[in-house]
Amino acid sequence: MSLLEVRDLNTFFRTKHGIVKAVNGVSYTVEAGKTLGIVGESGSGKTVSAMSILQLLDTNGFIESGSIKFDGRELTTLTRREMYEIRGNDISVIFQEPMTSLNPVFTVERQVSEPFMVHQGLSKREAALRVLDMLRDVRIPNPEVVTKQYPHQLSGGMRQRVMIAMALACRPRILIADEPSTALDVTIQAQILKLMNDLQEEKGTSIMFITHDLGVVCQMADDVAVMYCGQVVEMAPARTIFGKPQFSHPYTEGLLFSIPRLDTPSDVRLEAIPGAVPHPLKLPDGCKFAPRCKYATERCKVEEPELVEVQPGQGVRCFYPDLKERRKDG
Ligand SMILES: Nc1ncnc2c1ncn2[C@@H]1O[C@H](COP(=O)(O)OP(=O)(O)O)[C@@H](O)[C@H]1O
Ligand code: SF4
Ligand SMILES: [Mg+2]
Structure with missing residues (x-):
C-alpha cells in the first residue's frame, strides 16, 4: 500500500467568470520513504492539488470529487479538527517564500x-x-x-x-515541499536540495516535491508526475524519464529539452516549449496540449486522450506515446 494515494481528484474554484477546474482527474501516489516529484509550468495545478490534500484551499475552492488516502485513511471527509491533527503530526508543508x-x-x-x-x-x-x-x-x-x-x-x-x-x-511521515528552493540562488538551492535528500535518508520521511524545474526533479525524485492544465500527463519512475525512454509525453519531452546541462555553452538558447498555458476558463477541446504540440494531429484536436499505462509503472496521456513512432510521423 502506498503511504499517500490521490485518486481521480477534482478540485474546482468558483469565480465570477465561471468554474475554474484547477485540478481535473488527478491521480498520483507517494511511496513510504520515497520522493514524488510533481513538475509542470506555472498554473498547471501543482499547488492546488497539494493544498487539497491538506484542506488548505482558498475559500472559493472545493474538492468536487475524488479520494485522498493517507496510510489507508480517507482525508477528504475529515473534520477540520481531525485535519489539523494530521497537519501537525503526519503531513507537513514548506512553501516557496519563507518570509511569508x-x-x-x-x-x-x-x-x-x-x-x-x-x-x-x-x-x-x-x-x-x-x-x-x-x-x-x-x-x-x-x-x-x-x-x-x-x-x-x-x-x-x-x-x-x-x-x-x-x-x-x-x-511527519510526509513532507510536502512546494517550490522550496525557487527563490534562492543556485548555490544555496543546491545546498537545500542536498540537505533535504540527506534528511530523508536519515529520517525516512516521504517527500512530495513540487517544482516547475525538471532539472531539480532529476536530483530529488524517485517517481515523477508531470502536470499540465490540471491533469497528470505522465507518471513514471524518475529513472525512466531521465533514462532513454521508449515512451514519453510530448510535454515531458519539451521540458527535458529545456534543462540546461553542464556541457551546454551559455550562448546556446535552450529549446523552450513554444506557446503558453491556456487560460483555465478557455481550455481547448481534445488534448489540452494540442495547441502547443508539434506532433498534434486532427484527432488530437477533437478527442481527449486518457492516461494509459504504456508499460508497468509508466502512464502517458497521449495518443502517440512511442517516441520513435511519433518522430517517424512528425
Ligand atoms: N482561489 C482561486 N480562485 C480561482 N482560481 C484559482 C485559485 N487558486 C488557484 N487558481 C487557479 O488554479 C490553477 C492552478 O493553480 P496552481 O495549483 O497554483 O498552479 P501551480 O502551482 O502549478 O503553478 C491556475 O489556473 C490558478 O489560476
Ligand atoms: S495527444 Fe496529440 S496533441 Fe496531445 S500530446 Fe499527444 S500528440 Fe500531442
Ligand atoms: Mg504553485
Missing part, C-alpha cells in the same frame, strides 16, 4: 518550538532544547545564536533551513 510563512515578530526559538508545545505538550524549556537539536539537524551553524534571532536577520538560505526544521519538528 515565518512570523517576523517572533524569534526562531519561539516559532520552531510552537509545534513541540502545541502538538507534543512539551514545556517551554524542553521545547527550546528540541529547537537547538532541530537547528543542528538542518546544519545551521551557531544554533545558539540563530535561535535568538528574528527572520529578517537571516539569509534566504538560513530562513529556508528554519522552515525545514519547523516542518520536520513533529517527525
